[in-house]
Amino acid sequence: MNGGIALARLTERVRGRDAHVELVDMRDEAAEGNRQPLSRRLVEVVSRTLEREEQTIIYLNRRGMATFVMCRDCGRSVQCLGCSVALVQHAEIEGLVCHYCGYSRAMPSVCDFCGSRNIRGLGVGTQRLEGMVKKLWPSARVLRLDSDVARGPDSYFNVWETFSEQRADILVGTQLVTRGLDLPAVTCVGVVDADLPLHFPDYRSAESTFSLVAQVAGRAGRDGRSSRVVVQTSNPEHYALQCAAEGDYQGFYEAERPARKAFVFPPFADLAVLTRTDRDDTKAASSAREAAEAIATGLLREGIEGIRVMGPSPAFIHKLRGEYRWQVTLKGDGLERARHLAPRGKDWSFDVDPVT
Ligand SMILES: [Zn+2]
Ligand SMILES: [Zn+2]
The missing domain is CATH 3.40.50.300 (P-loop containing nucleotide triphosphate hydrolases)
Structure with a gap:
């Protein structure tokens, strides 16, 4: 190795x-x-x-009490306003909490989406x-x-x-x-x-x-x-x-x-993720797409081999604390060689072998 x-x-x-x-x-x-x-x-x-x-x-x-609260009629769960995750029921506040941003609200009596009363905690x-x-x-x-x-x-x-x-x-x-x-x-x-x-x-x-x-x-x-x-x-x-x-x-x-080995994951290659964050989902996506293209072009222009550019794709938690996240993944050896091609700034992050 x-x-x-x-x-x-x-x-x-x-x-x-x-x-x-x-x-x-x-x-x-x-x-x-x-x-x-x-x-x-x-x-x-x-x-x-x-x-x-x-x-x-x-x-x-x-x-908490349950993984999430789900509507038996429309199948949707009660979501955080700022994050694309389900809220979790907690007894001490008699309500629901987001485990990512801390947002909380009272347990609703009807489904936000369809108005059904048939909602309950699952898990x-x-x-x-x-x-x-x-x-x-x-x-x-x-x-x-x-x-x-x-x-x-x-x-x-x-x-x-x-x-x-x-x-x-x-x-x-x-x-x-x-x-x-x-x-x-x-x-x-x-x-x-x-x-x-x-x-x-x-x-x-x-x-x-x-x-x-x-x-x-x-x-x-x-x-x-x-x-x-x-x-x-x-x-x-x-x-x-x-x-x-x-x-x-x-x-x-x-x-x-x-x-x-088949999917070229560590330890067979390094992995880096470039994340673009924006309050506007479309802007985050298009800006991540431009970055992916710029990196791919830059690698070609500079003759850097052995790095693949993938994406963009929405992050696992697409929306976090009110901001949307899109990711470009780089796979290969010596990913630091591509760092200078990635955009910088407060809306961007570049993590080599990130922990999701
Ligand atoms: Zn419903
Ligand atoms: Zn949240």
Whole structure:
């Protein structure tokens, strides 16, 4: 490989032993009539963990009460005014919040688009999940950790302290719960929806899924007690999940490599994204198109080879904080060579290998 990346293999953990990771197919749950976000298997494993007076972490990368509020009649969700994303329901404000710009509004009683009263929250966020967990195990001490809880200056540490001193049995939370603390009494980890990153339109989505599961699994079994990780998914055959369940880094690399190579993604090429932002959508699009043409022409004129110019296309979050975003993608080697051809200014950004 031209980048000189070496594989550092960790064949044994410093301490403890690997947790047993199981994949639960949520399509079977639905087919057998379980419409709850927790599978029967996860419920069983959590119950057993509670009986043994050990601790559980339940991971869900979605804050709030529900993913979004949808109209059953026209199928549209309640959107942010400034961003092209759905608003998320939150109990503490009794309303809906945009996770990108913070815009909030009261829960509407009728659909903005068709006026139907048949609107309801769909999906589950950490807040609602916490409520469900408390109902399922009424005698368990349940804590929640997500950025809404952690916003106060001490609450992040308070939650961790309470949990690590074993003054709580179950911790429900977002990726904040996957970060590095050593919690020997955690012998059960549940991943409520491992598919979320797989749906992300990003070439790294398989890698994100793999590392999420590998990282979450690393929370369990840290002092050698037998422990279980239950990963809920609707894609149990996906190599990212299969390899993560086996802790097989090498296997994941080998499965991921051909796709990256075929589509010329890192590590086979660098990626850069030029983003044009404007309050006027048409202006953003046409200006991004002009930039793409100017870059392509410039590369040709200067005899710079090995860089492809693609787009423009709308950004994943097309509208953000009231501004529209259009992107031109560059792929190839030595993308810095093209930087001087890209427009500059406050409406433009040029990121090499950007994180979406
Ligand atoms: Zn409607
Ligand atoms: Zn917003």
